[in-house]
Amino acid sequence: MSVSEKLAEAFAGEPAVPRSVRQMCDVLLMDLAGICVAARRADYVQAALRATGEAGACTLIGHSGNFNPATAALCNGTAAHGEDYDDTFEGGPIHAGAVIVPAVLAATEQHGLSGADFISGVAIGCEVMCRLCLVAPKRVHQAGFHPTAVFGALGGAAGVASAMRLPAAQWVNAIGIAGSMAGGIIEYLAEGAWTKRMHPGWAAQAGYRAARMAQAGFTGPRTVLEGEHGFFHAFANTRSGDFPAMLDGLGKRWLAADIAFKPYACGTMAHPFIDCARKLVAEGLQPAQIESIECETAEGIVHRLWEPLAGKQAPPNGYAAKFSVPYAIAVGFLRGDAGLAEYEDAVVHDPAVRALASRVRYVIDPDNPYPNRFTGHVKVTLRGGAVREARQDHFRGGVDEPLPAADLLAKYHANCAYGGWNRAQADAALAALRELPAARSPDLSSLQG
Numbered sequence: 001m002s003v004s005e006k007l008a009e010a011f012a013g014e015p016a017v018p019r020s021v022r023q024m025c026d027v028l029l030m031d032l033a034g035i036c037v038a039a040r041r042a043d044y045v046q047a048a049l050r051a052t053g054e055a056g057a058c059t060l061i062g063h064s065g066n067f068n069p070a071t072a073a074l075c076n077g078t079a080a081h082g083e084d085y086d087d088t089f090e091g092g093p094i095h096a097g098a099v100i101v102p103a104v105l106a107a108t109e110q111h112g113l114s115g116a117d118f119i120s121g122v123a124i125g126c127e128v129m130c131r132l133c134l135v136a137p138k139r140v141h142q143a144g145f146h147p148t149a150v151f152g153a154l155g156g157a158a159g160v161a162s163a164m165r166l167p168a169a170q171w172v173n174a175i176g177i178a179g180s181m182a183g184g185i186i187e188y189l190a191e192g193a194w195t196k197r198m199h200p201g202w203a204a205q206a207g208y209r210a211a212r213m214a215q216a217g218f219t220g221p222r223t224v225l226e227g228e229h230g231f232f233h234a235f236a237n238t239r240s241g242d243f244p245a246m247l248d249g250l251g252k253r254w255l256a257a258d259i260a261f262k263p264y265a266c267g268t269m270a271h272p273f274i275d276c277a278r279k280l281v282a283e284g285l286q287p288a289q290i291e292s293i294e295c296e297t298a299e300g301i302v303h304r305l306w307e308p309l310a311g312k313q314a315p316p317n318g319y320a321a322k323f324s325v326p327y328a329i330a331v332g333f334l335r336g337d338a339g340l341a342e343y344e345d346a347v348v349h350d351p352a353v354r355a356l357a358s359r360v361r362y363v364i365d366p367d368n369p370y371p372n373r374f375t376g377h378v379k380v381t382l383r384g385g386a387v388r389e390a391r392q393d394h395f396r397g398g399v400d401e402p403l404p405a406a407d408l409l410a411k412y413h414a415n416c417a418y419g420g421w422n423r424a425q426a427d428a429a430l431a432a433l434r435e436l437p438a439a440r441s442p443d444l445s446s447l448q449g
Contacts, residue, residue, distance in 0.1 A: 156207015
């Protein structure tokens with residue numbers, strides 16, 4: 001059996017989804033809906049909608065009207081990921097929800113699927129994406145690709161194929177077809193361009209198309225993952241991926257249960273550094289007294305979040321700032337948060353924020369556990385020579401310190417308010433989301449507006 005056939009053996013049909021994964025799916029849906037509302041008026045969402053908006057039967061969260069499945073998948077995925085406030089898997093890192101929920105939601109509305117079908121598709125699509133991360137850790141990023149984008153096309157295909165209950169042969173073909181639809185380079189890092197924002201939406205659209213093509217009889221390679229000219233050869237420059245790790249416990253141990261939710265609206269690996277800065281302020285450190293800051297960091301994140309250092313210390317816009325640890329540390333010290341407001345252009349160009357970010361340097365810790373764990377370290381030298389230091393060995397919001405339910409609900413309401421919804425609109429949408437898993441025919445009209 002090929003690797004994709006083994007995946008189909010575990011997931012095609014009606015596998016039992018553990019309660020922990022179903023609970024994760026419920027939180028995922030609420031979290032992403034709030035983020036989509038927060039981003040609904042953003043220039044990049046409006047541009048994507050102008051370019052692709054075509055009428056149909058599917059919901060675009062936070063927008064009036066109904067759209068075709070390709071538009072809904074693309075624009076919901078773009079909005080869900082555009083603020084970099086969405087879920088993450090620490091073994092990746094990837095953002096599974098921003099791909100899988102839009103893809104499966106579009107399929108659910110377009111084809112009249114049930115809420116149970118939706119939850120099954122989301123759970124399986126997320127699980128496939130998480131497991132793909134184990135084959136060649138760090139190598140996809142090193143090859144210049146965005147793992148969420150390339151793994152997302154396959155995960156989206158798996159999620160939609162599962163929600164539509166395609167037979168195993170068509171499920172395998174969907175994965176095989178999606179392998180030729182995957183793409184997404186990380187050159188957005190150069191100047192804060194918008195392309196990363198669209199990667200999950202494009203992957204969601206591709207996953208939907210791949211599953212529908214497979215359903216119609218189109219074929220894809222069974223060996224799409226491990227083949228000589230296969231997916232990991234193309235996107236990770238390797239023919240020796242760790243497929244045993246990917247397949248270990250398949251269908252019995254669900255990695256998706258440990259999907260994490262973000263407290264800050266920026267690149268995940270910056271989060272522990274923000275927490276360290278806030279901890280030092282809480283202990284009485286005065287940011288005005290800081291002479292210099294040195295951070296121990298993982299070599300694997302340097303090319304995305306630390307270099308070029310001068311550019312990361314003075315990002316050109318709010319989106320570029322989301323991928324800068326120096327900036328994240330500065331707003332952690334000066335503003336005590338790194339939410340949506342901290343990544344508006346006016347804050348990014350604040351002279352005080354830039355001055356503090358310019359004092360941040362890094363050294364590589366060869367023993368850092370990335371990507372299995374995300375850690376933070378901030379060592380501050382004060383004027384006068386005193387040194388203060390903070391460490392954090394985990395990502396807050398992840399498996400070691402999950403966000404409390406009250407915090408997740410507060411994040412949802414704050415995001416809805418940021419996007420211009422009143423409390424009644426947010427509550428009505430949340431009620432519909434909570435009813436979705438048990439609905440025979442989900443009604444998502446309250447998510448429009």
